[in-house]
Amino acid sequence: MNVIRLANDRPSVKDDFPVFAANEGLVYLDSGATAQKPISVxxxxxxxxxxxxxxxxxxxxxxxxxxxxxxxxxxxxxxxxxxxxxxxxxxxxxxxxxxxxxxxxxxxxxxxxxxxxxxxxxxxxxxxxxxxxxxxxxxxxxxxxxxxxxxxxxxxxxxxxxxxxxxxxxxxxxxxxxxxxxxxxxxxxxxxxxxxxxxxxxxxxxxxxxxxxxxxxxxxxxxxxxxxxxxxxxxxxxxxxxxxxxxxxxxxxxxxxxxxxxxxxxxxxxxxxxxxxxxxxxxxxxxxxxxxxxxxxGLGWDWIAAHEAAVMAHGEAVLRAIPGVTILPAGPERASIFSILVEGIHPHDLGTILDNHDVAVRAGSHCAQPLLAKYNCYATVRASVGVYNEAADFDRLAAGIKSAQKLFGKGA
Ligand SMILES: Cc1ncc(COP(=O)(O)O)c(C=O)c1O
Structure with missing residues (x-):
């Protein structure tokens, strides 16, 4: 396994996944649909x-x-x-x-x-x-x-x-x-x-x-x-x-x-x-x-849990700080996924604009139409994390959302 140690001694595993070298700048937030593959696999x-x-x-x-x-x-x-x-x-x-x-x-x-x-x-x-x-x-x-x-x-x-x-x-x-x-x-x-x-x-x-x-x-x-x-x-x-x-x-x-x-x-x-x-x-x-x-x-559950919790905490903070963004509720405990709605912007439009910013998310019903119907919507934008995501990926997502809001004349 090719693990790089960062200054804060947290391993970055991105280099284990060739897709990121082949797509420089890619922020992949669609692991809930399918995860990227490490070299060892x-x-x-x-x-x-x-x-x-x-x-x-x-x-x-x-x-x-x-x-x-x-x-x-x-x-x-x-x-x-x-x-x-x-x-x-x-x-x-x-x-x-x-x-x-x-x-x-x-x-x-x-x-x-x-x-x-x-x-x-x-x-x-x-x-x-x-x-x-x-x-x-x-x-x-x-x-x-x-x-x-x-x-x-x-x-x-x-x-x-x-x-x-x-x-x-x-x-x-x-x-x-x-x-x-x-x-x-x-x-x-x-x-x-x-x-x-x-x-x-x-x-x-x-x-x-x-x-x-x-x-x-x-x-x-x-x-x-x-x-x-x-x-x-x-x-x-x-x-x-x-x-x-x-x-x-x-x-x-x-x-x-x-x-x-x-x-x-x-x-x-x-x-x-x-x-x-x-x-x-x-x-x-x-x-x-x-x-x-x-x-x-090899990564170990302790590392995965701590890393993903930190990434998710940052993600939640930056998403909640954007006016007009709603995160679908997850009850007492959430893991790895945010489903979001942005006021005045269709999820498919948002997904396309985010793609222009090299941020890959899922836009749609996520094969869960009854659940989305419960929230009176047909689609959301879903950001889901894997071991290769970093807190900064959510900064890029937030920047993409803000730029979409600007384009649509929405937001702050
Ligand atoms: C919760 C859940 N169940 C079932 C499936 C179906 O998995 P697959 O398409 O790999 O058979 C998925 C895939 O999105 C899922 O997220």
Whole structure:
């Protein structure tokens, strides 16, 4: 890892990410959409394709055996990262596929039957809404929506009330809301759900790159995330499931690698996780994900937490100091994301003007239309941070907003 020490002895990690050398002056505030990739991840992936390429789980020759060892070692790296067992880690294409797999397989298992209820929340990304709607419409599951509080956090009293009749078999909520940065108190959600015998699934997309996740400590049954938001490649993600529950789920897709025996009359399925990994996996993506986890572990959670907290505190101060800027509320705890509205300027116009200032933000609904509708808007500008952001990036964002206000004849 190529870490530069600054005068204040805080490491700047920007040099680990080639994108910044290739785009001088770029302020990248869209890590919530996808994070940039460090050299170590790119090297790991390049090395495999260049010098070690072979398929996994099938070949009898050395190169394939080595690829299988590396792939399964990566599974262990992922498992250790969230305090799970390797056999509880299912590799998928991303969080979206993880949540679809979960909804589809649960809906065909005895764990979720017609008439049972599933709770999601108003904070969700569409990926944690639509799969459950499909299940509702296809299999007669009741879908309940937990509202947010006035302050923008999850309304825990409402959650308890929604659980009260004992019909709820699963609570599926986000860990950190991608449109607002709201941190959900997952342990408390689990406690309430457990008290009523419900399972807990967590969409950890926005959490895994910002805080340590321990699925045992959080006491959750399922946890999903995408590699590309964790400094890894696109096309790879993870579904964690408690093994005793995974064992009760039918396969997702059929094909090679997920079976033990096949005849035309009958197929015996492999145990988890192979049961859910039909076909040749994204081998290099999984290796890239493991390299990304090694990279994050190398920085260390203490450094990441302190660095991002300082960057966010500065960001909040400069944004709140600009007249006409509103930050969507995030409840008692915010992480890594500001969703902002600037009076009199459409978010898409603002995003384009910021791009002219070399500041990359997301403008839109952030795949969270129900949440934005709650705030009577269709779009916001979202600034989200990664380990390479610095406090000065928010000064550049603020300068861009002020220049947009000038252009539109708004602001101070
Ligand atoms: C909270 C949350 N859930 C799910 C997703 C979907 O992730 P992917 O598109 O990588 O499958 C995202 C991505 O924006 C997200 O932020």
């Amino acid at each position: 790119l090297d790991r992936m390049d090395h495999f394709y260049r010098y070690a390429n072979a398929t996994v789980h099938r070949g009898v020759y050395r190169l394939s055996a080595d690829a299988t060892d590396a792939f399964e070692a990566a599974r262990k790296t992922v498992a250790d990262f969230i305090n799970a067992e390797a056999r509880e880690i299912i590799f998928v294409r991303g969080a979206t596929e993880g949540l679809n797999l979960l909804a589809d397989c649960l809906g065909r298992s005895d764990l979720l039957k017609a008439g049972d209820a599933v709770i999601v929340s108003e904070l969700e990304h569409h990926a944690n809404i639509v799969p459950w709607q499909l299940l509702r419409d296809g299999r007669g599951i009741e879908l309940r929506v937990c509202p947010i509080s006035e302050e923008g956090g999850l309304d825990m009293a409402a959650l308890e009330a929604l659980l009260a009749d004992g019909k709820v078999k699963l609570v599926s909520v986000t860990h950190i809301a991608n449109a607002t940065g709201t941190v959900v108190p997952v342990k408390e959600v689990s406690r309430l759900a457990r008290a009523k015998g419900a399972m807990v699934a967590i969409d950890g997309c926005q959490a895994v790159s910002h805080r340590p996740v321990d699925v045992r400590d959080l006491d959750v049954d399922f946890y999903v995330f995408s590699a590309h938001k964790l400094y890894g490649p696109t096309g790879t993600g993870v579904l964690f499931g408690r093994y005793e529950l995974l064992e009760k789920l039918p396969p997702y897709q059929g094909g090679g690698a997920m079976i033990t025996t096949v005849t035309f009359e009958k197929t015996e399925f492999a145990p988890p996780p192979q049961r859910f990994e039909a076909g040749t996996p994204d081998i290099v993506g999984v290796l890239g994900l493991a390299a990304a986890i090694d990279y994050v572990n």
